[in-house]
Each structure stands twice: as C-alpha cells, then as structure tokens.
Amino acid sequence: MKPKLHLTLAPHRSAQALTVLALASGQCLYGSAASAATAPTPADALRLAVARAQAASPAPARLPGLVKNYLRLLKQAPIEGVDEAPEASPGDPAGLAIVLPQVLSTVEQALATAPTAMLGALEAAHTGYAAGLTKLHAGSSDATPQHLVGVLTAMADGQAAMDQALDIAAVIDPPAVALLLPAVQAAREAARRTSRSTLDLALAVGVGAGRLAPAESALRTADALFDAGDYGGAGQQYAGAFGLAANTVVFSMDRFEQNLRGVFDANTVGWSYALSQGGNLARSGSSGLARTGADQPPTPQSPTKKMHVASVSKTMTAIVVLRRLAEMGLSVDTAIGPWLPLGWTRPADVHGITFRQLLTHTSGFGQNAPGGNDYLSLQVMAAQPVPGKGGFDYENANFGLLRVITAKLLGLDASALPFNAGALTSAAFLSYAQTVFDAAGVPFSCEPQGTNATRQYDFPDSGNPGYAEPSRALNCGGFGVQISATNLARTLAYLRYTQDLMPAAQFQAMKTGFLGFMNPTDYDYAQGIFGTYHTHGGDWDHTGSGGLDACVMVFPINVEAAVTINSSRKELGQGYPNGGYQCRVIKWAFENAWVAN
Numbered sequence: 001m002k003p004k005l006h007l008t009l010a011p012h013r014s015a016q017a018l019t020v021l022a023l024a025s026g027q028c029l030y031g032s033a034a035s036a037a038t039a040p041t042p043a044d045a046l047r048l049a050v051a052r053a054q055a056a057s058p059a060p061a062r063l064p065g066l067v068k069n070y071l072r073l074l075k076q077a078p079i080e081g082v083d084e085a086p087e088a089s090p091g092d093p094a095g096l097a098i099v100l101p102q103v104l105s106t107v108e109q110a111l112a113t114a115p116t117a118m119l120g121a122l123e124a125a126h127t128g129y130a131a132g133l134t135k136l137h138a139g140s141s142d143a144t145p146q147h148l149v150g151v152l153t154a155m156a157d158g159q160a161a162m163d164q165a166l167d168i169a170a171v172i173d174p175p176a177v178a179l180l181l182p183a184v185q186a187a188r189e190a191a192r193r194t195s196r197s198t199l200d201l202a203l204a205v206g207v208g209a210g211r212l213a214p215a216e217s218a219l220r221t222a223d224a225l226f227d228a229g230d231y232g233g234a235g236q237q238y239a240g241a242f243g244l245a246a247n248t249v250v251f252s253m254d255r256f257e258q259n260l261r262g263v264f265d266a267n268t269v270g271w272s273y274a275l276s277q278g279g280n281l282a283r284s285g286s287s288g289l290a291r292t293g294a295d296q297p298p299t300p301q302s303p304t305k306k307m308h309v310a311s312v313s314k315t316m317t318a319i320v321v322l323r324r325l326a327e328m329g330l331s332v333d334t335a336i337g338p339w340l341p342l343g344w345t346r347p348a349d350v351h352g353i354t355f356r357q358l359l360t361h362t363s364g365f366g367q368n369a370p371g372g373n374d375y376l377s378l379q380v381m382a383a384q385p386v387p388g389k390g391g392f393d394y395e396n397a398n399f400g401l402l403r404v405i406t407a408k409l410l411g412l413d414a415s416a417l418p419f420n421a422g423a424l425t426s427a428a429f430l431s432y433a434q435t436v437f438d439a440a441g442v443p444f445s446c447e448p449q450g451t452n453a454t455r456q457y458d459f460p461d462s463g464n465p466g467y468a469e470p471s472r473a474l475n476c477g478g479f480g481v482q483i484s485a486t487n488l489a490r491t492l493a494y495l496r497y498t499q500d501l502m503p504a505a506q507f508q509a510m511k512t513g514f515l516g517f518m519n520p521t522d523y524d525y526a527q528g529i530f531g532t533y534h535t536h537g538g539d540w541d542h543t544g545s546g547g548l549d550a551c552v553m554v555f556p557i558n559v560e561a562a563v564t565i566n567s568s569r570k571e572l573g574q575g576y577p578n579g580g581y582q583c584r585v586i587k588w589a590f591e592n593a594w595v596a597n
Contacts, residue, residue: 042071042419043067043071045418045419046066046067046070046419046424047067049412049417049419050063050066050067050412052411053410053411053412054411056411057410057411058328058329059327059328059329061324061327061410061432061435062432062435063410063428063431063432063435064431064434064435065430065431065434066427066428066431067427069426069427069430069431069473070419070420070423070424070427073420073422073423073426073427073473073474074420074423076423076471076473076474077474078373078374078375078377078422078474078475079470079471079472079474079475080372080373080374080475081472081479081540081542084310084539084540084541085311085394085539086311086394086518086523086536086537086538086539086581086583087523087537087539087575087580087581087583087584088394088522088523089523089524089525090521090522090524091519091520091521091522091523091524091526091527092520092524092527093186094186094189094190094193095190095520095527095528096132096136096151096190096194096527096531096532097136097520097526097527097531097532098520098521098527099183099186099187099190100129100132100133100136100155100187100190101133102183102186103129103183103184103186103187104126104129104130104133105183106179106180106182106183106184107122107125107126107129107162107180107183108126109179110122110165110176110179110180111123111126113176114173114176115172115173117168117172118165118168118169118172118173118176121161121162121164121165121168122161122162122165124157124158124161124164125158125159125161125162125165126158127157127158127161128154128155128156128157128158128159128160128161128162129154129155129158129187130158131154131157131158132150132151132152132154132155132158133151133512134508134512135147135150135151135154136148136151136531136532136556137508137511137512137531137532137534137556138508138556139531139555139556139557139558140556140557140558141558142557142558143250143251143277143557143558143559144246144247144249144250144251144557144597145198145246145529145530145531145556145557146243146246147531147556147557148194148198148242148246148530148531149239149240149242149243149246151194151531152191152194152195152235152238152239152242153235153236153239155187155191155235155239156191156232156233156234156235156236156238156239157232157235158187159184159187159188159191159231159232159234159235160231160232160233160235161232162180162184162231163229163230163231163232165180166180166181166184188226188231188234188235191234191235191238191239192222192223192226192234192238194238194242195219195222195238195239195241195242196219197529198242198245198246198249198529199212199215199216199219199241199245201245201249201529201591201594202215202245202248202249202596205249205594205595205596206596207248207249207596207597211248212244212245212248214244215241215242215244215245215248216241218237218238218240218241218244219237219238219241221237222234222235222237222238222240222241225237247597248596248597249594249595249596249597250594250595250596250597251557251559251593251594252593252594252595253275253277253282253283253559253593255592255593255594255595256275256283256559256561256589256590256593257273257275257283257285259578259588259589259590259592259593260273260561260563260585260586260589261285261287263576263577263578263579263585263589264287264563264565264576264585265287265288267459267569267576267577268287268288268459268565268566268567269288269289269292269457269458269459269461269466269566269567270286270287270288270289270290270300270301270454270457270565270566270567271286271287271288271301271563271564271565271566271567272284272285272286272287272301272302272303272305272484272485272563272564273285273286273303273485273561273562273563273564274303274484274485274486274488274489274490274561274562275489275559275560275561275562276489276490276492276493276559276560276561277558277559277560278497278558279493279496279497279498279558280493281486281489281490281493282559284303284485284486284489285303286300286301286302286303286305286485287301288300288301288567289301290302290305290307290452290454290455290566291452291453291454291455291466292455292457292461292463292466294463294464294465294466295455295465295466295468297452299452299454301454301566302484303484303485303486304484304485304486304487305449305454305484306443306445306449306454306482306483306484306487307449307453307454307469307482307483307484307548307550307564307566308448308454308456308469308472308479308480308481308482308540308548309481309482309483309488309538309548309550309564310479310538310539310540310548310549310550311396311478311479311536311537311538311539311550312481312488312536312537312538312550312551312552313399313476313477313478313479313480313481313538314399314477314478314479314516314536315516315517315536315552316433316437316444316481316483316491316516317399317402317403317433317476317477317478317481317516318359318399318510318515318516318517319436319437319491319495319501319502319510319516320406320429320432320433320436321355321359321402321405321406321409322502322506322509322510322515322516323436323501323502323506324406324409324410324432325355325409325506326502326503326506328409330355331355332354332355332356332359332509332513332515333354333355333356334354334355335351335352335353335354336351336353336354336355336358336401336405337350337351337352337353339405339408339409340382340404340405340408341379341404341408341413341414341415341416341421342413342415342416343413343415343416344379344382344383344415345382345383346382346383347383347384347385347386349364349385349386349389350382350383350384350385350386353365353386353389355402356513356515357389357390357398358398358399358401358402359398359399359402359513359515359516360392360513360514360515360519361392361393361394361395361398362389362390362391362392362393363386363389363398364386364387364388364389364390364391364393365381365386365393365395365397365398365401366381366388366393366395366397372396372397372400373396373397373400373403373475373476373477373478373479374400374422374474374475375404375414375421375422375425375426375474376422377397378397378400378401378404381397381401382401392519392521392522395478396477396478396479397478398478399477399478400475400476400477400478401477402477403425403426403429403476403477404425404429406425406428406429406432407424407425407428407429410428410432412424412425412428422474423474426473426474426476429476429477430444430445430446430473430476436501437491437501439494439500439501440490440491440494440500440501441490442483442487442490442491442494443483443487444481444483445481445482445483446471446472446473446476446480446481446482447471447473447482448468448469448470448471448482449482453468453469454469454566455467455468455469455546455566456469456540456542456545456546456547456548456566456567456568457546457547457566457567457568458545458546458547458567458568459567459568459569461567464545466545466546466566467542467545467546467547469482479538479540484564485562485563485564486562488552488562488564489552489560489561489562492552492554492560492562493560495507496554496558496560511532511534514526514534516536517534517535517536517554518535518536518537518583520532523535523583524584525537525553525579525581525583525584525586525587528587528590528591529591530555530556530557530591531556532556533553533554533555533556533587533590534553534554535551535552535553535554535583535586535587536551536552536583537549537550537551537581537582537583538550538551539568539570540568541568541570546566546567546568547567547568547570548564548565548566548567548568549563549564549565549567549568549582550563550564550565550582551563551582551583551586553583553586553587553590555590559590561586561590563582563586565582
C-alpha cells in the first residue's frame with residue numbers, strides 16, 4: 001500500500017521531487033526518468049528522509065515547514081541564558097494534594113503483604129482514597145468548590161473501610177498497623193481541616209452566622225464522631241459541612257482581576273494577563289510597556305503580544321510529548337533508551353530513565369554546562385551516569401532532551417542521517433509542535449516577534465535599553481517558547497475542555513502525575529484551599545539588564561490564568577507583594593476572589 005505522505009510539494013513537480021516521491025513509495029526509476037533526475041538538493045534529500053520516516057512510522061504525523069525550519073536553523077547558533085528554577089517552597093504537608101498520594105502509596109505497600117482476611121477492607125479503602133484523588137484533580141464544573149464535597153465523601157468511604165482493616169490488623173498483623181497509621185491519621189486530619197477551611201473563608205467574606213449555622217452544626221457532629229473514633233462517619237459529616245458552607249460563597253472574576261492588577265500594575269515595567277472560565281476568555285488586559293523609550297519605538301504591553309515565557313515552556317513541551325506518546329501508544333513509564341539517537345553513548349541507568357522521570361525532573365540528570373540544552377551538550381550529558389535517579393532535581397535539560405527524543409518518536413534519528421543533528425531535531429520538534437497546537441489555533445514558536453519585539457527590563461526601570469531576546473530554537477524545550485498571554489490561556493482551555501490537544505485520559509495523567517506542572521510537594525503554590533492548582537512558573541534574568549516572569553495556573557473550579565511580565569524585581573532582592581513569587585501572587589488573588597453568595 002502506498003504510504004500517506006504529509007509533505008507539501010509545489011504544483012510543478014521537478015525531477016528531484018518525482019524522485020523523492022518514487023523512492024518514498026518503494027518504486028525504482030529507470031530509463032529516461034532516472035537519467036533526467038539530477039542529484040537531489042539538501043532540501044530534497046531531507047524531504048526524502050522525512051518521507052521514509054513517515055512511511056515507516058506506525059503513527060505518521062504532519063510536519064509542516066520542517067525543511068524550511070531546518071534551513072533556517074542551519075544559520076543559527078545555540079544561545080543559552082539564565083533560566084532560573086521556579087521558586088520552590090515545600091507545600092503544606094497536611095494538604096489533600098500531598099496527603100492523598102501518600103496514603104494511597106502506603107495502602108499499596110500494605111496490600112503487597114497483607115493477610116487474606118485484610119484484603120477486602122484494604123482494597124475498599126484504596127478505592128475510596130483513589131476516588132478522592134481523582135475528584136481532587138478533576139475539579140468542579142462551575143464557580144463553586146463543590147468538587148471537594150465529592151473528595152471528602154470518597155475519603156470517608158475509604159476511611160470507613162480502613163477502620164475495618166485496622167481492626168483486623170490489630171489482631172492478626174500488628175506491623176500493618178504501624179505501617180498504615182501515620183498516613184491514615186494524616187488523611188483524617190486533612191479531611192477535618194479541609195472542611196473547616198471553607199467555613200473560615202465564608203466568615204472572612206462576610207457570610208452571616210445565621211446562614212452558616214447548619215455548617216457549624218454539622219462540624220460539631222463531625223468532631224464528636226472523630227473524637228469517638230468513628231472516622232468514616234466523621235468524614236461523611238465533614239463532607240456535608242463543607243457543602244453547606246461552600247453554598248454560601250461564590251467566585252468573583254471581577255475580584256480576581258482586581259487583585260491581580262492591584263499587585264502587578266504597580267510593580268512591573270509591563271505585564272499582561274488572560275483569564276478564562278469554562279473554556280471561554282473571561283478577562284484580559286495589560287499595563288505598562290513592552291518597549292520603553294530607551295528602545296524606540298515605545299510600545300504598550302498587550303495580552304496578544306508574544307514574549308519569552310521561560311520555564312512555562314515546559315508545560316507546552318509536555319503537551320507536545322504526551323500527544324506524541326498517545327499517538328504512538330506508548331506509556332509515560334516507557335524507557336527513553338530506545339528513543340535516544342542510536343549514535344549516542346548511554347549507560348544502562350540512562351537507558352532505563354522513563355518519560356515520566358524526564359517530565360517530573362526525577363531522571364537524575366543535572367546540567368553538564370550552563371544551560372546545556374543544545375544537541376551536543378545533551379549528548380554529553382546522556383553519556384554520564386545518573387546516581388541521583390529517582391530524586392527530584394529541577395533541570396532544564398530534562399525537557400531539552402525531550403526535544404531531541406521527539407524527533408526520534410517521529411522516526412528521525414539525527415545521529416543516523418547526513419544532516420546537522422541539532423538543526424534537524426529542533427526543526428522536527430518545532431514542526432510537530434505546530435501541528436499539535438494548530439488544533440487550538442495557537443502559534444508555537446521559539447523566535448522573537450519580528451517587529452517591535454518585547455524587551456526585558458529591571459524594575460524599577462533603570463532607563464537603560466532592555467534585553468532583546470534572541471531565538472532559542474536550537475535549545476528550546478525547557479525554555480525558549482515565545483507566546484502571548486491570550487494564547488497561553490487558550491492553550492489551557494483547549495487542554496482542559498477539549499480533546500484536540502490530547503486524549504482526556506492523557507490529560508488526566510498529566511494532572512495526576514504533575515507532568516509539566518509543579519508538584520505541590522515541592523511548590524506551595526501548587527495547592528491551596530480548594531485543592532490542587534496545576535501550575536508552572538518561569539523566570540529569566542540577565543544581571544543588570546532586565547528579566548521576565550511568567551506563570552500559568554489551572555484552578556479546580558474551571559478557571560485558568562496566564563500572566564506574562566517583561567521585567568524583574570530581582571535587582572531589588574525581593575518579590576511581589578502578596579506572595580513574592582508571581583505564581584504565589586496568582587494563588588493569593590484567586591483565594592481572595594470569593595464573595596458572599
């Protein structure tokens with residue numbers, strides 16, 4: 001069967017083009033046609049290589065503009081920069097986003113060795129806790145936090161079964177009690193505290209005591225059951241109390257926007273934002289300048305003006321990689337070894353690194369050089385042992401390597417082809433990424449805007465010219481993406497409410513595994529009063545010559561936020577009011593955007 005070729009050829013097909021098509025389809029040219037064909041140009045040779053890769057691929061992908069990208073990148077050199085790791089601060093250890101995975105892991109350990117008499121109760125407990133975690137990541141479908149009622153109810157079911165398991169274990173398997181009890185107690189306390197949090201919020205925004213009386217009564221009943229050791233019954237009451245209190249408050253998009261502007265308008269040279277709700281753009285705006293008078297012409301900032309978003313690029317790269325894995329039928333727990341260029345030397349422990357470990361910075365890789373994200377630097381890095389494998393270590397190179405691997409997933413092994421490997425892998429990544437984001441109508445680029453590109457400044461503005469961001473296409477992946485606030489919000493909306501960017505199951509895996517999102521264990525702004533906040537921040541600084549900040553955040557009540565800032569307060573040695581780090585400010589603005597219903 002003739003392979004489907006996703007290549008665009010000019011209407012007039014040259015002899016070289018006919019040769020490409022013939023070779024790709026397995027035909028041989030003889031006689032006059034063969035003699036008429038001249039030696040293929042580099043562009044035609046690359047088209048042939050791509051056609052062969054597509055023909056051999058189990059999941060051919062459209063690669064628009066690959067040849068054009070390759071020829072353009074041949075003229076560039078890799079340019080590194082100072083992409084700082086997003087500000088880390090351990091999350092609340094008593095928060096649901098941390099406690100539920102821990103209790104699930106502990107129950108799974110117990111199940112591995114539990115006596116038969118305990119299995120039923122432990123399995124039921126696992127089912128309840130797992131359902132709670134799923135609901136936590138799923139969020140609500142409206143502007144109220146009612147999803148947490150489902151989380152707490154599922155946890156109560158899990159806790160009731162766990163109480164039975166612990167009673168049995170106390171008689172026949174005391175070591176299991178010692179194993180389970182710390183995590184189980186943490187889950188009990190997390191449920192109690194979560195229930196009370198919404199009552200505290202309602203009081204803070206002025207809900208009258210009379211309206212909250214039913215919730216207060218349910219809380220007292222829950223506490224009494226908790227103190228009596230009926231944790232399943234207490235959990236049901238805590239869920240009910242939360243639901244009653246949650247009905248008294250509602251999210252205000254106006255207040256959210258006001259909170260953000262109250263911080264960033266006064267503390268940036270220029271910034272922009274886009275807020276969406278339920279898949280629709282709800283608010284967007286900007287303040288300040290994308291280019292000051294020191295960089296003529298002065299240009300206002302705009303939510304539709306693209307700029308470098310530093311490590312927010314990792315979320316975009318994760319979408320690209322997860323989409324390709326889904327097309328190939330590969331799990332995120334697949335080892336990357338077969339998908340590294342064949343010509344690369346790699347130790348056995350590198351061969352066994354998984355896609356999940358790259359996406360969560362648990363590969364053990366460090367940076368072999370400052371930045372270290374061009375093809376040759378990554379090749380050197382991959383040849384080194386990874387003694388820290390499995391531990392968290394935030395490194396851009398994890399996502400830079402995914403750029404190289406994407407080309408192999410598309411059937412293009414740069415080490416086995418007679419082309420510039422760095423340019424080819426980047427061209428393949430960029431071309432495929434654009435195919436992915438075409439579904440959302442979002443341009444994917446690692447190049448600055450052609451005219452009046454956004455510059456980066458210190459804050460307060462020193463009056464000096466700002467930093468002009470170059471192309472980082474040869475290093476793109478962990479940083480380098482240039483995109484507007486509105487297109488970031490559009491990406492989040494398409495990711496969350498459609499399956500155009502990836503299948504729903506893949507997005508669920510992205511959320512639960514924090515693949516391209518910050519893990520609340522290490523980043524406190526990734527969880528809050530209303531559960532998990534799927535987020536990623538970005539920082540890019542040039543000492544004495546400006547910087548940038550960016551952040552995206554997906555909230556559990558069908559609200560999404562994207563903020564881009566073309567200045568840095570790092571010279572002041574401080575962050576922004578109400579949180580310091582830009583993502584923490586967005587979290588603060590959201591949690592203070594609730595009003596009495």
